[in-house]
Amino acid sequence: MATTTSTDSGGVFSFDHRDMMVFILVMSLHGLQSMITELLPEFSVGGLGVSIGPFWFVAMSVVLLFRSFWACLAIPVGGIVFGEILIGDFSALGAVEGLVVITTSWFFAMSLVTDPSDVKQIAAVGFLAKAMEETAAWFIDVGKFYVGVEELEAISWLPETVWATEGMGALIQIVVAGIVFGAVPTLFLYPRLRGKIEPLLGMRSAGGRDGPMFTRSSLKRLVAWVGLLPVAFAVETLSETSGGLITFTPEFVETYGQTFLFVPIAAAALIAFGLVAYRQRKVEGGV
Amino acid sequence: MKYVDAVTDISIADIKVDLMRTAYDNDRALLNTFDPRVVLVWSVLFMIVPWLFYDPLPLAILLGAAFVLAALSQVSKYLLALLLFGQITNIGFFVVMVPAMGGAIQAAGYLGDNTGRVTEAIATLDPAVFGEVWSIVATATGRGIRTATTSQSVGIDAVGAVVPFFLKLTIISVISLAVFSAMSPQKLSKGMLRLGVPRQLTFAIAYGYRMMPLLVEEYHALVNSFRLRSEVPEKTGFLKWRYFYYLLKLSVKAFYPLIFNVAKRARVTVEAMETKGFSRSLGDERSRALRTEGMMVRTRDVSFVFGSLLFIAAVWAFT
Numbered sequence: 361m362a363t364t365t366s367t368d369s370g371g372v373f374s375f376d377h378r379d380m381m382v383f384i385l386v387m388s389l390h391g392l393q394s395m396i397t398e399l400l401p402e403f404s405v406g407g408l409g410v411s412i413g414p415f416w417f418v419a420m421s422v423v424l425l426f427r428s429f430w431a432c433l434a435i436p437v438g439g440i441v442f443g444e445i446l447i448g449d450f451s452a453l454g455a456v457e458g459l460v461v462i463t464t465s466w467f468f469a470m471s472l473v474t475d476p477s478d479v480k481q482i483a484a485v486g487f488l489a490k491a492m493e494e495t496a497a498w499f500i501d502v503g504k505f506y507v508g509v510e511e512l513e514a515i516s517w518l519p520e521t522v523w524a525t526e527g528m529g530a531l532i533q534i535v536v537a538g539i540v541f542g543a544v545p546t547l548f549l550y551p552r553l554r555g556k557i558e559p560l561l562g563m564r565s566a567g568g569r570d571g572p573m574f575t576r577s578s579l580k581r582l583v584a585w586v587g588l589l590p591v592a593f594a595v596e597t598l599s600e601t602s603g604g605l606i607t608f609t610p611e612f613v614e615t616y617g618q619t620f621l622f623v624p625i626a627a628a629a630l631i632a633f634g635l636v637a638y639r640q641r642k643v644e645g646g647v
Numbered sequence: 648m649k650y651v652d653a654v655t656d657i658s659i660a661d662i663k664v665d666l667m668r669t670a671y672d673n674d675r676a677l678l679n680t681f682d683p684r685v686v687l688v689w690s691v692l693f694m695i696v697p698w699l700f701y702d703p704l705p706l707a708i709l710l711g712a713a714f715v716l717a718a719l720s721q722v723s724k725y726l727l728a729l730l731l732f733g734q735i736t737n738i739g740f741f742v743v744m745v746p747a748m749g750g751a752i753q754a755a756g757y758l759g760d761n762t763g764r765v766t767e768a769i770a771t772l773d774p775a776v777f778g779e780v781w782s783i784v785a786t787a788t789g790r791g792i793r794t795a796t797t798s799q800s801v802g803i804d805a806v807g808a809v810v811p812f813f814l815k816l817t818i819i820s821v822i823s824l825a826v827f828s829a830m831s832p833q834k835l836s837k838g839m840l841r842l843g844v845p846r847q848l849t850f851a852i853a854y855g856y857r858m859m860p861l862l863v864e865e866y867h868a869l870v871n872s873f874r875l876r877s878e879v880p881e882k883t884g885f886l887k888w889r890y891f892y893y894l895l896k897l898s899v900k901a902f903y904p905l906i907f908n909v910a911k912r913a914r915v916t917v918e919a920m921e922t923k924g925f926s927r928s929l930g931d932e933r934s935r936a937l938r939t940e941g942m943m944v945r946t947r948d949v950s951f952v953f954g955s956l957l958f959i960a961a962v963w964a965f966t
């Protein structure tokens with residue numbers, strides 16, 4: 361049986377043992393890739409720190425072979441688990457951004473595949489997914505500067521510099537990760553994997569479809585990509601709203617002195633201590 | 648070149664040991680002794696806190712505290728060094744980039760002011776007017792270069808503005824390093840499960856924890872077998888680029904057999920999981936409760952959270 365293809369709208373998010381296999385496969389491979397490329401100093405040229413981009417061809421080939429929602433989700437999850445949590449370099453809120461941006465970008469790009477035996481189309485679609493992802497990350501990174509730097513606009517040329525440098529970074533990523541380590545190796549890897557790896561997992565190759573590349577379900581996914589970008593950004597900059605709440609307090613601070621801050625904390629601590637001590641005694645007394 | 652060699656000669660074995668230590672040797676770390684849910688909520692809270700400060704002094708104090716926490720959690724020094732190096736170069740970058748950008752903007756602005764004359768020159772195709780275009784471009788370039796070389800103060804202003812920003816990012820990274828290299832992945836996935844994260848995702852963490860050494864070992868073996876069967880380029884070329892290119896090609900090629908091995912392993916894993924009824928237990932509340940029983944928030948967890956909150960309040964009030 362084929363895996364869920366991009367065309368059937370019902371059951372795209374359902375989860376059976378085939379999806380589980382694909383999820384584990386993509387997660388392990390992409391995770392291992394991100395860990396290796398993040399850690400090996402051998403791959404930086406001299407002391408210049410020109411690091412080699414991630415091996416995106418792994419994700420491109422495997423995800424586009426199976427083309428399910430869970431395969432898309434497995435890309436960021438693999439990166440987070442292997443490249444961040446296990447190493448210890450976990451960017452909690454940044455990880456949510458990656459989860460949303462990468463998954464939606466790939467989920468959209470995947471729906472454009474009409475002929476899975478056409479390697480060029482596959483490579484182009486994979487490149488598009490990477491480009492969408494980096495563009496989204498560009499806007500989010502610049503937004504972070506606007507939130508995190510006080511009076512960014514007041515310093516001449518700083519906003520332009522931020523836009524330009526982050527944009528250059530995104531462009532380099534698109535070229536290095538999208539083309540050099542993405543689309544080009546995919547051209548060689550994908551045809552060698554297709555038809556060989558699916559039987560190993562007890563599946564048949566995902567089929568193609570007729571009709572135009574851009575269908576109604578593609579449109580829906582594109583809308584989801586556009587709609588979820590602000591969500592990703594909002595998660596990144598949760599601080600903005602909490603900052604608004606905190607700036608409300610200085611009135612109290614002026615009236616009662618700065619030590620007023622300790623009053624709510626002490627009160628909350630007392631209540632929490634009481635509750636926990638009570639529950640602990642009940643559990644330990646009951647046993 | 649001695650110093651460069653010291654940096655590039657860190658062997659894969661060293662990194663592997665460091666990595667394994669980070670991921671597996673953490674029973675005695677301070678943060679590992681707390682309830683995972685409390686640590687998770689705490690870390691989310693403290694990834695927001697640095698954003699509330701804009702002055703360098705309180706941020707520097709927070710960074711100091713984060714380093715203390717990192718030391719208590721036995722964070723890998725290699726990772727810390729990598730992180731600090733990245734942030735410092737990021738800041739240094741702005742000293743150069745902002746004046747350069749200013750120069751470019753000045754030049755573009757001057758060109759923009761004179762677009763009328765330039766278009767006129769192109770429309771008429773008069774050689775005399777072309778000379779004028781040339782002088783406009785030359786003036787624009789001159790202005791750009793002059794601005795870029797004379798406006799170092801703007802660059803320093805910009806660094807003054809972005810230093811707190813990068814301090815915030817560094818604090819957050821150091822805290823997350825401390826938290827996630829201290830907490831063991833089983834504890835972490837249990838805590839996330841209890842907080843309502845879908846089981847498919849918490850499973851991924853436990854699976855990665857189990858599989859990481861196997862996969863790294865397997866990849867290393869594949870690369871080594873490719874190296875045995877191939878020839879190292881005789882001429883290494885400028886900056887050894889031929890040698891690096893050779894290694895890079897090997898590491899790309901080694902993924903091909905790896906993909907098949909991982910696929911086989913994924914199938915076996917899922918079959919074993921289905922034998923134990925994984926899919927049936929996915930949405931079952933009783934299974935979730937069974938897996939996470941024995942977790943309890945204790946008074947020491949609460950003292951940890953409120954102690955650090957009081958610390959933040961003190962920083963807020965007295966700086």
